[in-house]
Amino acid sequence: MGKQTPLYDKHIVMGAKMVDFGGWDMPLRYGSQIEEHHQVRNDAGMFDVSHMSVVDFTGSDTRQFLRKVFANNVDRLTTSGKALYTCMLKPNGTILDDLIVYFMDENWFRVVFNASTHDKDLAWVKEHAKPFNMEIIEPPNMAMIAVQGPNARAKVGAVFDEPVRSEIAALAPFTAAHFGDLFISRTGYTGEDGFEIILPASQVNDVWRSLYGEGVKPIGLGARDSLRLEAGMNLYGSDMDETTSPLESGLGWTVAWEPEGRDFIGRSALEKIRSEGPTHKLVGLILEGKGVLRNHQKVTVKGQDGGEITSGGFSPTLGKSIAFARVIKDISGTCKVEVRGQQMVATVVKLPFVRNGKSVQ
Amino acid sequence: MSNVPAELKYTKSHEWIAVDGDTATVGITDHAQDLLGDMVFIELPDVGTSFEKGDDCAVVESVKAASDVYSPLSGEVIEVNEALADNPEAVNNEPYVSWLFKIKMSDASQLDDMLDANTYSGVAADDSH
Numbered sequence: 001m002g003k004q005t006p007l008y009d010k011h012i013v014m015g016a017k018m019v020d021f022g023g024w025d026m027p028l029r030y031g032s033q034i035e036e037h038h039q040v041r042n043d044a045g046m047f048d049v050s051h052m053s054v055v056d057f058t059g060s061d062t063r064q065f066l067r068k069v070f071a072n073n074v075d076r077l078t079t080s081g082k083a084l085y086t087c088m089l090k091p092n093g094t095i096l097d098d099l100i101v102y103f104m105d106e107n108w109f110r111v112v113f114n115a116s117t118h119d120k121d122l123a124w125v126k127e128h129a130k131p132f133n134m135e136i137i138e139p140p141n142m143a144m145i146a147v148q149g150p151n152a153r154a155k156v157g158a159v160f161d162e163p164v165r166s167e168i169a170a171l172a173p174f175t176a177a178h179f180g181d182l183f184i185s186r187t188g189y190t191g192e193d194g195f196e197i198i199l200p201a202s203q204v205n206d207v208w209r210s211l212y213g214e215g216v217k218p219i220g221l222g223a224r225d226s227l228r229l230e231a232g233m234n235l236y237g238s239d240m241d242e243t244t245s246p247l248e249s250g251l252g253w254t255v256a257w258e259p260e261g262r263d264f265i266g267r268s269a270l271e272k273i274r275s276e277g278p279t280h281k282l283v284g285l286i287l288e289g290k291g292v293l294r295n296h297q298k299v300t301v302k303g304q305d306g307g308e309i310t311s312g313g314f315s316p317t318l319g320k321s322i323a324f325a326r327v328i329k330d331i332s333g334t335c336k337v338e339v340r341g342q343q344m345v346a347t348v349v350k351l352p353f354v355r356n357g358k359s360v361q
Numbered sequence: 362m363s364n365v366p367a368e369l370k371y372t373k374s375h376e377w378i379a380v381d382g383d384t385a386t387v388g389i390t391d392h393a394q395d396l397l398g399d400m401v402f403i404e405l406p407d408v409g410t411s412f413e414k415g416d417d418c419a420v421v422e423s424v425k426a427a428s429d430v431y432s433p434l435s436g437e438v439i440e441v442n443e444a445l446a447d448n449p450e451a452v453n454n455e456p457y458v459s460w461l462f463k464i465k466m467s468d469a470s471q472l473d474d475m476l477d478a479n480t481y482s483g484v485a486a487d488d489s490h
Contacts, residue, residue, distance in 0.1 A: 029398065032398075032399050032453070033398055033399050033424050033425075034399040034401075034424065034450075222398070222424060222425070226424070290402050290404070291402060291422065291427075292401060292402060292422050292427065294426075294427075313424065314401040314402075314424050321401075340420070340427060
């Protein structure tokens with residue numbers, strides 16, 4: 001049996017099929033995964049993401065430390081509450097984790113790491129923090145709910161009293177604010193509008209129940225995966241890991257090369273890859289025929305093999321199978337994917353597949 | 362608990378069989394569709410093809426995985442449920458109405474190897490743990 005979030009009993013009562021995810025027992029789906037997907041695209045759904053790692057970095061050297069350990073530059077964060085997506089790299093330029101960092105004040109940055117990478121992330125930042133005047137704190141007994149969909153903002157507002165209701169309604173995209181015990185950010189992993197709410201475990205069941213009362217339906221990890229895939233968002237461990245750099249993972253845009261003097265971990269290795277030109281890149285694929293693209297299927301471009309699907313599945317919005325694939329750099333047009341022993345044609349497309357509920361393909 | 366109609370026969374690989382004379386109608390069980398999740402694509406055999414008992418003869422592909430369907434009996438495919446091509450979720454909604462294919466049996470004695478509803482319920486229950 002894996003670790004359980006504070007909402008575990010709710011999931012069981014709601015009839016969820018549970019699945020192991022990074023050592024946690026998490027809901028895969030409550031009923032139809034495709035209906036859950038459409039629920040988020042068309043209305044609002046909620047995800048238990050309490051397995052994710054919330055870590056606070058506090059103290060006067062925090063900004064200086066984060067400038068060193070993150071490939072994106074926290075100096076882009078100047079307004080309280082502003083969030084930044086970044087990778088944390090090893091010296092060889094490969095990816096330890098991807099994360100969101102929130103700037104609250106000069107003595108407090110909050111980071112949300114992935115669940116499965118918790119232990120190595122904490123060991124890494126603690127090791128590199130030694131020369132800095134700062135503390136790394138994991139707030140105990142926390143829970144986290146993501147509420148996503150075109151009606152998410154209105155429905156989240158309805159479960160809180162004033163003045164919190166008005167203040168969260170005014171939150172700009174990719175911004176967070178805290179209200180006593182509540183930490184609410186206008187972020188997510190679906191390509192829809194919505195919030196992620198970090199709160200004490202003792203309050204999470206009440207908030208979950210209130211949201212359900214507003215018609216926000218529970219959504220499992222199955223739909224979470226098809227939603228993020230349509231939205232063109234990477235999954236750590238599938239689309240990138242400690243063997244790949246951001247430049248081969250569609251994440252070059254998250255690397256802050258300027259100013260040149262910022263010597264973040266992994267910089268010199270990344271500069272070498274950039275000057276030589278990365279050999280591979282991550283692209284989107286749409287399968288033309290009937291079938292479903294799955295992780296690790298082989299991709300061939302102009303007779304050259306060596307490509308691989310990193311995340312594949314069925315897109316309920318497009319009604320077709322879609323995937324991310326890591327392929328040789330000069331791909332365009334179409335490629336072939338080995339699907340259950342057959343070579344099937346797939347079209348190479350720009351990401352994302354879906355934006356604000358609509359196909360952009 | 363999944364639905365296991367008493368009048369049907371079953372296999373350990375989660376196919377159901379309805380017998381009418383020398384024709385066997387084949388589908389997948391409620392338990393099987395529940396395990397696989399939402400169906401997105403169903404590949405059926407060609408009419409006129411002959412299969413031996415245990416041959417893989419169809420594919421049901423869900424959001425989760427592709428799964429082979431095995432012919433429970435030897436014989437010739439005489440009809441397939443073409444409506445499923447545009448409506449694969451019918452297998453989720455009505456697994457015992459949404460048959461996949463019909464076989465003209467070449468050896469009716471193979472029916473003796475099929476499981477009855479009681480026995481199959483046990484197989485499905487064990488499989489859920």
